Amino acid sequence: MQYDHILIRYGEMSLKGKNKKYFVxxxxxxxxxxxxDYPHVKITKNHDRMYILxxxxxxxxIIELCKEIFGIQSMSLxxxxxxxxxxxxxxxxxALTNPTNVQTFKISTKRVYKDFPIRSQEMNxxxxxxxxxxxxxxxxxxxxxxxxxxxxxxxxxxxITSEKIKxxxxxxxGTTGKSLLLLSGGIDSPVAGYLTMKRGVELExxxxxxxxxxxxxxxxxVLDLAKKLTRYGRTVRVHIVPFTNLQQTLFRQIPxxxxxxxxxxxxxxxxxxxxxxxxxxxxxxGESLGQVASQTMESMNTINEVTNYPILRPLVAMDKVDxxxxxxxxxxxxxxIRPYEDCCTVxxxxxxxxxxxxxxxxxxxxxxxxxxxxxxxxxxxxxxxFKHDKAADEEEFADLF
Amino acid sequence: MxxxxxxxxxxxxxxxxxxxxxxxxxxxxxPSSIHRIGCDSERLLTQAKKQAAQLLNVEESEIIFxxxxxxxxNLAVKGIxxxxxxxxxxxxxxxxxxxxxxxxxxxxxxLGFNVTYLPVDQNGQVNVQDIADAITEDTILISVMxxxxxxxxxxPIEEIGEIANKYPKLFFHVDYVQGLGKVPLDFNKAHIDLxxxxxxxxxxxxxxxMLYIKKGTSIFPLLHGGSQELSYRAGTENLAGSVSMVxxxxxxxxxxxxxxxxxxxxxGQLRSELRQIEGVYINSPEDxxxxxxxxxxxxxxxxxxIHALGERDIFVSTKSACSSKNAGESSVLEACNxxxxxxxxxIRISLSHHNTEEEVDTFVNVLKEVMNQLSEVMx
Numbered sequence: 126m127q128y129d130h131i132l133i134r135y136g137e138m139s140l141k142g143k144n145k146k147y148f149v150x151x152x153x154x155x156x157x158x159x160x161x162d163y164p165h166v167k168i169t170k171n172h173d174r175m176y177i178l179x180x181x182x183x184x185x186x187i188i189e190l191c192k193e194i195f196g197i198q199s200m201s202l203x204x205x206x207x208x209x210x211x212x213x214x215x216x217x218x219x220a221l222t223n224p225t226n227v228q229t230f231k232i233s234t235k236r237v238y239k240d241f242p243i244r245s246q247e248m249n250x251x252x253x254x255x256x257x258x259x260x261x262x263x264x265x266x267x268x269x270x271x272x273x274x275x276x277x278x279x280x281x282x283x284x285i286t287s288e289k290i291k292x293x294x295x296x297x298x299g300t301t302g303k304s305l306l307l308l309s310g311g312i313d314s315p316v317a318g319y320l321t322m323k324r325g326v327e328l329e330x331x332x333x334x335x336x337x338x339x340x341x342x343x344x345x346x347v348l349d350l351a352k353k354l355t356r357y358g359r360t361v362r363v364h365i366v367p368f369t370n371l372q373q374t375l376f377r378q379i380p381x382x383x384x385x386x387x388x389x390x391x392x393x394x395x396x397x398x399x400x401x402x403x404x405x406x407x408x409x410x411g412e413s414l415g416q417v418a419s420q421t422m423e424s425m426n427t428i429n430e431v432t433n434y435p436i437l438r439p440l441v442a443m444d445k446v447d448x449x450x451x452x453x454x455x456x457x458x459x460x461x462i463r464p465y466e467d468c469c470t471v472x473x474x475x476x477x478x479x480x481x482x483x484x485x486x487x488x489x490x491x492x493x494x495x496x497x498x499x500x501x502x503x504x505x506x507x508x509x510x511f512k513h514d515k516a517a518d519e520e521e522f523a524d525l526f
Numbered sequence: 527m528x529x530x531x532x533x534x535x536x537x538x539x540x541x542x543x544x545x546x547x548x549x550x551x552x553x554x555x556x557p558s559s560i561h562r563i564g565c566d567s568e569r570l571l572t573q574a575k576k577q578a579a580q581l582l583n584v585e586e587s588e589i590i591f592x593x594x595x596x597x598x599x600n601l602a603v604k605g606i607x608x609x610x611x612x613x614x615x616x617x618x619x620x621x622x623x624x625x626x627x628x629x630x631x632x633x634x635x636x637l638g639f640n641v642t643y644l645p646v647d648q649n650g651q652v653n654v655q656d657i658a659d660a661i662t663e664d665t666i667l668i669s670v671m672x673x674x675x676x677x678x679x680x681x682p683i684e685e686i687g688e689i690a691n692k693y694p695k696l697f698f699h700v701d702y703v704q705g706l707g708k709v710p711l712d713f714n715k716a717h718i719d720l721x722x723x724x725x726x727x728x729x730x731x732x733x734x735x736m737l738y739i740k741k742g743t744s745i746f747p748l749l750h751g752g753s754q755e756l757s758y759r760a761g762t763e764n765l766a767g768s769v770s771m772v773x774x775x776x777x778x779x780x781x782x783x784x785x786x787x788x789x790x791x792x793x794g795q796l797r798s799e800l801r802q803i804e805g806v807y808i809n810s811p812e813d814x815x816x817x818x819x820x821x822x823x824x825x826x827x828x829x830x831x832i833h834a835l836g837e838r839d840i841f842v843s844t845k846s847a848c849s850s851k852n853a854g855e856s857s858v859l860e861a862c863n864x865x866x867x868x869x870x871x872x873i874r875i876s877l878s879h880h881n882t883e884e885e886v887d888t889f890v891n892v893l894k895e896v897m898n899q900l901s902e903v904m905x
Contacts, residue, residue, distance in 0.1 A: 341565045459587070522573050525545050525769050526776060 126219045128202035131184060132286055133175040133191065136198035136294050144300075145172065152196040152297035158359050159190050159513070176203070176284075188290060193356050195323050196300075197292030201275070203284045208241055213248075213276060214255045216285040220274045221256050221263065224287065229266035230256070234276040241278045248276065296325030298358040304437055305400040306330045306409045307392065308363070310346045310467045313411030313440055315354060315457040316448050320439035321409045322357045329405060330354075330361060331396050333368040335471060343465035348509065353457050355513035364399050365507040370498045376472055378493055385477040386486055387493070389419050389428045397432045398503060409437040413448065423480040430483060528840045528885045532727075533675055533704060533818055533876035538774070539729045545773045546731060549766035557763050558752065567765055574769045581775055584713055584738060590755045591768040594735035595703040596626040597748070598722030599669075601737055601759070602699045603630040605745030606667045606720070607639055613695050614664035615639045620652045620671070620681075621861040624701055627669055640664070649811035650679035650862045658689050665696050673705035676845050676858040676874055678810045678818030680709060687717035697743060703727055707778030708789065709815050719743050723775075725767070729878070730774030734767040785879035789816035792877055792886055799890040805897065807868055809859065817877045820859075822868035826900060831873060834896040840889055842875050 133156070135149070153170045156177070160166055165180040166187065177187065184202055191200055204219065206212035221230055234248040243251065252274075253265055277284045306318045308330040318328050332347045344365065351363045371391060376384050396408050412420045419428065429436065440448055452458040529537065549570070555563030557571050572586070579586040592598045607617060619631055621643045631641045642660045646652050657668060668690050670681050683700055690698035699720040705711055707728040713721055720743065725734030739745065739758065751760025793816040800806050800821060809820040823831060828844040835842060845856040859869035875889070 340560055341562050342560065342568075345565060345569065522570055525549060525570070526574075526577050526773055 126204065126216065128184060128204055128223075129179050130203040130205050130284065131177040131179065131187060131191070132201045132203040132284060133177065133292070134198045134200070135173065135175075136196055136292070137296065148196070148297055148300050149175075151300050152194070155194055155196070155297055155299070155359065156191065159194055160187060163187060176205075178205075192290075192293055194297075195293050195295035195325065195357060196297035198294060199289045199292050201286035201289050203286040205282045205284055208238065208278060208283050210243065210251065213278075213283050213285065214252060216283075217252045217274055217276065218256060218259055220285050220287050221272065222260065224272065227271045228262065229264050229270045230272045230274060231265065231267050231270035232256075232274050232276065234278065236278045238278050238280045240280075248278075252276065293323070293357075295323035298322050298325055299327045301325035302407075303327045303329060303403075303405045304407045304409045305364075305396055305403070305405045307396060307411070308332050308347055308350060309411070310343060310350065310461065310465070311411065312452050312458065312461040313413060313416075313448055315350045315411075315461065316451045316455070317409055317411035317437075317439050318354050319357060319451065319455050319457075321437055322354070326409075326437075327358055328354060328361050328409070329364065329403060331364045331366060331399055333366045333392055333395075333467075335369045335372055336367075338369065338372075338471040339467055340465055342463070343467050346460055346463050346465055347467075348511075349460045350457055351509075352511045353455065353460065355511045357455075358513075360510060360512050362508055362510045365509065366395055366399075367502060367505050367507075371495060371502055372472055374495055374498060375493065379489055381474040382476055382478050383481065383486065383489055384472060384474050385419060386424060386427055386481040387490060388472065389424075390431045390486070390490070393428060393431045395503065397434050399506065400434060407435040407437055408432070409439070411440055411448075412438045413440040413443055413445070416445065418477040418479045421479050423482075424478075427481045427483050427486050528881075528889055530840065530842045530875045530877060530881065530885075530889065532878040532881075533874065534843055535726045535732065536729045536878055537880070538726075538731055539777055541777065542730055542770045542774045546766045546770040549769045553765055557765060558754065570769060571763055571765055574765075574772045578736060578772045578775060581772070581779055582713065582738065585741060587756070588738055588741055590737045590739055590758050591763060591771070592735040592737050592759060593733050593764070594726065595624070595701070595722055595724035598703075598724070598735050598737040599624065599626040599699075599701055600630045601745065601748050602720040602722060602739075603627055603667065603669055604634065604748060605758070606697050606699065606743075607634050608746035609744055610666045610695075610697070611639070614662075614666045616662055616664035617641045617667045617669065618644065618657060618660045618665060619669045620644045620646060622646050622650055622652075622674055622677075622679075622858045623669065623671055624675055624703070627671070627701055631669075646679075646861050648862050648864055650674050650677040650858065651811070652681055652686075654682050654685045654689065657686055661689070661693060661696070665693070667697050667699060669699040669701070671701035671704070672711055673702075673709055673815040673818070674858060675704045675818075676856060676872070677820045677862070678704075678814035678816075680705070680813065680815055683711060683718070684716045687715075691717040704818070705815065707775070707782050708786075708817050710782065713738060713740075720745075725771035725774055728774050728778040730771045731767055734764065734771040736771065781879045786816070788879055789877060792881055792883065793817070793819060795883060795886050796875065796890070799886070800893075803890070803894055803897070806893075809862070809864060809868065809872060819875045819877075821873050821875070822859075822864075822871045823873065823897065824867040824871050826871050826897065828871050828873050830900060831893075831896060834900060835889075835892060838892050838896075840892055842873055842889075844873060 163182050167178040169176050204216045206216045232249045232252045234245040236245045275286045304326045306328050308314045330351050334344050351361045355361050379387055553567045553570050555567040557568040575586045575589045578589050635641055644652050644656050697719040700718050701722045703724045706723050719740045721738040723736045726732045747758050749760045796819050807822040855869045856872050859872050
């Protein structure tokens with residue numbers, strides 16, 4: 126006998142009423158796509174549980190992958206047996222004796238399938254008795270057991286599970302719409318993207334690239350970050366905006382200290398237009414209050430003026446150290462600290478306005494003349510799509526390995 | 527032609543050669559150059575590390591590409607010793623290590639380090655308790671090989687790692703050159719801090735290798751210069767070599783799964799057929815790695831036997847290729863204390879998954895012939 130299933134418990138989405146069916150089917154397809162490399166596993170779902178039938182696959186790597194899927198509250202290894210007393214007894218005995226370091230246990234039976242003749246409490250007693258008579262070193266402890274053996278009797282069979290493994294929580298990616306992430310290459314924006322995805326949002330990203338002021342490697346950095354984020358959402362598209370001409374014109378025509386504020390406004394405008402074109406309803410940034418000149422209250426007020434799209438700022442109240450912790454956990458930190466300048470650092474004025482004034486900024490902006498450059502920039506945006514199962518580099522170099 | 531000297535070096539896979547050629551042609555840019563050609567090479571290098579890390583179940587940043595086993599062993603042993611000498615100056619190793627570990631240790635002795643060379647039993651195995659007993663306040667490194675290159679003996683690496691792990695200030699290095707692709711080793715489970723691998727022993731190319739350096743372990747580089755390989759090994763990367771090694775690694779690990787029984791079967795066949803020949807002693811223990819079989823023909827000069835077999839297109843060796851130019855007793859067998867006559871007349875047969883049952887039969891028959899012929903003169 127061995128654990129042949131992984132049982133998946135849903136997170137908050139169990140509360141979503143009529144939408145639940147939609148949430149479950151989205152989660153189902155996310156799990157399916159994540160486990161594509163395991164063709165033998167079979168995934169089934171019902172309204173409050175999902176089951177992965179392992180069919181001989183090792184459970185550990187699959188559990189690791191599932192930990193990256195939002196919408197999963199917890200998982201457990203499970204044995205599925207027929208709804209007979211004997212079969213359930215045998216499986217419970219396995220669940221007890223399989224792990225090491227267990228001395229005390231507790232049985233919790235849930236009889237969802239009321240046609241099963243033995244009631245839950247009665248079943249607890251029968252199973253407890255069976256385990257105690259067939260083993261020696263174990264005792265029952267209903268308050269603080271080392272191991273709680275869960276027995277769920279359902280129409281399709283009885284599932285015996287032990288230890289609960291924590292899932293990623295959140296909502297299945299794709300259930301709450303799409304957002305356009307302003308991805309710079311720094312530490313914050315990928316973390317902001319990750320947290321937004323956790324709430325079920327599917328991401329596209331936009332990056333402002335200013336060659337020759339910024340290098341190929343700076344762009345590569347952003348693409349690598351986007352690729353990392355596909356671990357949590359299946360697909361991430363990155364829109365690369367060729368920003369050089371606009372940036373040069375802007376910094377030629379504007380007093381240096383206002384350059385940053387106006388550049389940010391310009392980036393917001395372009396982002397909104399890309400979002401609109403792609404049918405995306407919000408923008409996401411890695412802004413955290415007070416971190417840099419563009420993230421003061423005054424700057425946010427002035428920069429935010431140019432768009433009425435909602436701007437999601439999941440990091441707004443977070444400390445830098447906490448942001449760094451998450452970036453390490455999601456494996457983006459090492460990419461983010463690669464020392465290549467992005468378009469925001471190349472043109473950064475020595476003393477940017479930390480308290481820009483809306484009126485003054487609007488006056489300066491009126492004098493700006495981009496000619497045809499604005500349209501050209503929009504027309505030359507390059508879009509690259511990453512899928513979690515096919516990293517572009519792996520494809521490109523596949524024949525070499 | 528029968529090639530039974532796969533522990534000296536292996537025939538490169540055609541796929542490995544193809545990769546080497548393609549990478550040399552297409553990705554000749556220097557990975558450190560900042561232009562696109564350089565960027566492409568850098569991406570390929572990163573991808574190579576990523577794949578290697580995946581195959582070995584470690585992290586990308588824990589892989590350093592080297593020029594092979596000798597460099598890897600030197601970098602590990604000297605790198606740890608020089609970097610951490612303020613913690614202590616004592617090193618523990620065994621008396622049957624490859625010369626690249628042994629001589630590196632000797633060189634450190636001349637710099638004021640103390641080295642304990644632990645004895646082995648008749649099977650060539652080190653006693654785990656001896657290692658535990660040898661550890662002092664001053665110990666900073668334990669270096670033990672996984673599969674011995676002459677006997678095939680497998681050392682109890684996991685048990686040694688268990689002990690090493692109890693002493694946070696010492697590091698554990700494993701020379702995995704002969705074991706890679708034949709005998710699985712879980713670096714994490716064995717608490718290994720540094721692990722040497724070589725390309726040309728797994729049907730990759732000469733001049734390629736890898737050193738695993740566990741996250742958080744710092745070493746003193748042998749080569750100073752640019753910041754390549756996390757500054758542990760300066761010098762423009764051998765991109766084509768490194769990618770081709772990862773290719774070889776992928777194939778050999780595949781073969782390890784599918785051809786393990788084949789190697790064991792050939793080994794069993796060799797043993798049972800050789801046991802029939804009078805005057806042949808099997809030196810490798812029963813539970814040795816399946817691809818190495820060491821035998822002795824007391825009374826025969828092994829060099830003469832090798833040449834006689836060579837005339838008949840069969841290639842085996844006397845002892846480790848790195849020691850075989852010094853005539854005389856094998857130091858590995860000497861350490862095993864199996865008697866002077868046996869350790870002076872040893873022959874190493876080392877197999878690859880390419881070898882066949884027919885080759886084993888032919889080899890054994892030709893060996894009999896050669897022994898008969900030579901004994902008329904020598905006996």
